[in-house]
Amino acid sequence: GAVVSQHPSRVICKSGTSVKIECRSLDFQATTMFWYRQFPKQSLMLMATSNEGSKATYEQGVEKDKFLINHASLTLSTLTVTSAHPEDSSFYICSATTGGLAPYNEQFFGPGTRLTVL
Amino acid sequence: SQELEQSPQSLIVQEGKNLTINCTSSKTLYGLYWYKQKYGEGLIFLMMLQKGGEEKSHEKITAKLDEKKQQSSLHITASQPSHAGIYLCGADGSAGGTSYGKLTFGQGTILTVHP
Numbered sequence: 001g002a003v004v005s006q007h008p009s010r011v012i013c014k015s016g017t018s019v020k021i022e023c024r025s026l027d028f029q030a031t032t033m034f035w036y037r038q039f040p041k042q043s044l045m046l047m048a049t050s051n052e053g054s055k056a057t058y059e060q061g062v063e064k065d066k067f068l069i070n071h072a073s074l075t076l077s078t079l080t081v082t083s084a085h086p087e088d089s090s091f092y093i094c095s096a097t098t099g100g101l102a103p104y105n106e107q108f109f110g111p112g113t114r115l116t117v118l
Numbered sequence: 119s120q121e122l123e124q125s126p127q128s129l130i131v132q133e134g135k136n137l138t139i140n141c142t143s144s145k146t147l148y149g150l151y152w153y154k155q156k157y158g159e160g161l162i163f164l165m166m167l168q169k170g171g172e173e174k175s176h177e178k179i180t181a182k183l184d185e186k187k188q189q190s191s192l193h194i195t196a197s198q199p200s201h202a203g204i205y206l207c208g209a210d211g212s213a214g215g216t217s218y219g220k221l222t223f224g225q226g227t228i229l230t231v232h233p
Contacts (some may be wrong), residue, residue, distance in 0.1 A: 004160075006160075034220065034221075041226075041228070042225065042226070043206060043223045043224060043225045043226045044161075044206070044208075044223045045223075046220065046221070046222070049220055091158065093160060093161070095161075095221075106151075106163070106166065107151075107221060108163075109153075109160045109161040109163075110160055111159055111160040112158065112159060112160050114158060
């Protein structure tokens with residue numbers, strides 16, 4: 001199956017700093033990438049949908065100025081958590097899809113990034 | 119918006135036992151996905167169901183989608199410790215399957231299998 005990587009896998013930062021997380025589709029071109037957030041023992045919550053070459057679409061309640069998403073190419077999307085605070089500590093997972101209607105839009109998930117803000 | 123309710127929220131079984139996890143939707147399901155997740159890791163795709171009455175199996179795991187396409191079940195036969203993890207159902211986020219991959223997830227079921 002298709003492979004999606006995330007970097008870094010873990011990051012610890014100080015409060016007030018910005019952190020960038022990369023999501024790459026390694027062997028296919030992803031027209032759409034999704035960013036999810038997962039708190040301990042909870043499900044995945046969709047944060048935003050990222051389409052190559054256009055602005056991301058954010059879910060209700062997600063601050064677009066705090067979570068900057070850039071999808072500059074068909075294989076790379078980045079999520080930047082700006083001015084991170086301890087409440088931003090979470091597990092961030094991206095997924096990538098080639099787009100289209102089901103069943104041709106299977107999402108391939110990255111391994112996740114554990115962010116800890118001190 | 120699509121809402122998915124999973125039950126049970128957690129399950130502890132003895133190795134060798136069968137178990138079932140359910141996923142119920144408030145709306146018609148146009149694409150129902152089952153994933154497995156180890157804590158702190160990404161999601162592993164298990165199966166995708168699309169048609170009413172559809173049933174798929176892989177190794178000891180069987181997933182079904184009911185005729186009305188509002189409920190799915192995941193059944194594990196003769197469970198093993200390797201089956202332990204979080205099971206998530208996910209569904210296409212809009213009616214008609216036109217969300218181009220955007221998924222809404224259930225809250226997850228934590229499965230523990232004791233040897």
